[in-house]
Amino acid sequence: MPDISSHLPMLRSGRWFAQLPPDFTQGLLDMARVRHLQAGEKLFLRDAAPCGLYAVVRGTIRISGHSGEGDGAREAVLVLLSPPQWFGEISVFDGSARTHDAHAAEPCTLLHVPHDELLAWLAQHPAHWRDLAVLMADKLRLAFVSMEEQTVLPAPQRLARRLLTMALSYGQATESDRTLRVLAVTQEQLALMIGVSRQTTNQILRDFKARGVLHVQRGCIELLDLQALRAECD
Template sequence: MASGARGGRVRNGAFGRRDAGFRKRVGARACLIDRVTGHSQATGIGAARLRPARTRGEDFWVDRRELLGSVLIFSSLREKELDLLLQATTIKRLKPKDVLCRKGDPGNQLYGVLSGSLKVTTTGTDGKDVMFGLMGPGEVIGEIAILDGEERSATVTALESTELLTLHRRELTPFLETNPRAAIGLAGVLAARVRQLSDRAEDRQTMPLPGRLAKRLLSLAEQFGERPIVDGPVEIRMPQQDLADLVGTTRESVNKQLRAWEQEGIVELGRSRVVLKQPESLEAVMATYEL
C-alpha cells in the first residue's frame, strides 16, 4: 500500500460506527487472551502457553470466564453456569494452515473462536476446495455436529495463529439439558446461521455482482480488516479466488470489478489483499442494489 494513502474511516457511515466497536471488542479480547494463556510479547514467545495449574488463582478463572462468555451461545449465562462449563474446557491453538477438522470427521467437539480466523471449505464438483465461510472471534464452530452426532459437514482451516475454547459433546450435552439459557443460545446460533445462508442465497439471486462484492468487502473489513496506518485505509488479506467463492462468482469477474473500482480510487489491490480507500463508496454501491 502506498505510504501516503490516508483514506480514513467513515465518520458518519455504518462502516465507521461498526469499525470503532469492532476494534474495541478485539482489543479487549486480546488483552484477556494474553492474561489467560500467559502469552508474553516482551520475551518474544510465539506460542501462547497455559499457566501452570498451581498459579490458577481467582484472576485466572475470572479472565477465562470472560473469554467463555464472549462466545455467542454462552453470552447469556450466569457466572456460576460459566464456571461449571469452565471445568470441561480446554484451549486449542492452531498455526496458519493447521486443519481444525475435516469434512467427514466425527463431530464430537464444539469450538468457540477466541482469536484469529479460520476458513470453512467444502469440495466442489471439480474436486477443488471451495470456501463458503469465514469464522472469527466470538463465533462458534461445530454446532450442527455437536447436536446430531453426525460427521463434520465441512473442513475448517486456520488462516492465521488461532486460539479456540473446546468443549466435548459428552460434557456439553448434559449441560444443555439442564441449562435452558445455553440451549436457547445455541438455538440462536443455528437460527442466525440459517438466516445468513438464506440472505446469501437471496443476494446471489437478486443482487448483481457489484452489490454482492461491496457488501462482502464491508463485512470482511469489519470482521477481519487491518489498519496498518492509524486512521488509514482498512486492508483485507484474502486471495481473489476466495473472495469469488464467497460472493458466488468467478475469480475473473471479481478481478474485473475490483480493477474498475481501483481506477475510481475506491480500492487498492495488492498480492492477496484489497485496501478499502473509500468504504463510503462501497456502502453507496451496496445501498443502490439493496433498494
Template structure:
C-alpha cells in the same frame, strides 16, 4: 490467558455477550486451546465430532472440495467468532471442513462435556439455537443476493460480512486479510471475475487493496474522493443500506 481476561476478549462477539452468564463462564472453563499451522485441519467434512469452537488468533476457512477438485469456501472465521453449533444440536456429521488460514489458535469445547452441561442448564440450549439462527439468516441473505445482485455488490457485501464477523463483531474491522482466490471461491466465480469486481470497487473508492489485504473505505470517504477528482462515479447500490 486468564479466565477473566478471556471472557473480556470474547465479549466483543455479540452472541457470546448475549449468552447467559452461566454459559459464558462454562464455555471458558470447558474450553481447551488448540494451535494450528497454516493449512492444518481443525476437522473434516463427514466427521462425527460435536462441540463448539471459537477462533482466538488467525483465521479458519470453512470449505468443501468436490470430486473435480473445485473448492467452495463457505466463510472465513476470525476472532472471536463461535461455530460448530449445528453438529452439537443435531449430533450429525460435520457438513464442511475447516482448516487454518495462517497460524491460528482455536478454543475447542468438546461436545461430550458441553452436552451434559447444557442438559443440566436447559435454558442455555436456546443460546445455541440463537447462534444457529444467525448463521441461517446470513445464508438466506446470500441466496437472495446470488439471484438479484451484480457480482460487484456481492463481493462488497461479502467483504463487509467478513469485516463484521458476519454480524457478530461489536466493532467491525476496517481491514480484511483475504486472498483474491478465496474471494472467488466464496462467490463461486473465476479468479479473473473476482479480480475485475475488486478492481471496480477500488476504482469507485469503496476499497483499497494491498497484498492479501482489502481495506474497506467508509462511504463518506468514498463520496469525498469522488467529489475531489475525475474518478468513476459510485454505483447506486453503494449508497444503499445493507440487508
C-alpha cells in the same frame, strides 16, 4: 485459567457471547481449552464425528467443501471465520458428522468446548439450549440472505456485501464494537464465495480500489472507506 481469561475482551466483543446469561458464559469458559493452529492446518474434515463448539479469538478459519475428484477437484470456500465468531453448533444439536472442512487460513488461536462435556453441561442446564439455538439461527438467517443475493444481485453488489459482512464478523461484531479493516482473503477465495470468475472479481476490486474504497494486498484486502463500501451494497 489465565490463558483463557486473556481472550475475554475478544469474546465479549461478539454479540452472541456478550448476550449470554452469566452462568452459560462461565460454563463455556470452564469447559474451554485453548488450541493453536498453524496456517493450512486441519481442524476437522467433512464427515468427521462431532467434536464440540469453537470460538475464533485470533486468525481466520476457512470453512469449505470440494467438488470433483483427483486433479479436477476444486475447493468451494463458504466462509472465512474471524474473531469473535463461534461455530460448530450444528453437530452439537444433531450429533451428526461435520458438514464441511475447517482449516486455518492463517495462524489461529481457538477456544474449544469439547462435545461430550458440552452435552453433559446442557443436560444439567437444559434452558440454555435456546441460547445455543440463537447462534444457529443467526447462521441460518445469513445463509438465506446469501442465497437470495446469489440469485438477484449483480456481482459488484454481491462482492461489496460479502466484504462488509466479513468486516462485521458475519453479524457477530458491530461497527461500534469491532470492525475488521484488513480481511485475510484472496481474490480467488472471494470469487468462489460469490460464484463468479477470478477475472470478474479482479475487475470489481480494481474499480473499488480506483474509487478509494479498498486496497488489495497479497493475501488480504484492506478496507479504506467503510461508508463507501456500504454505499456499494445498495
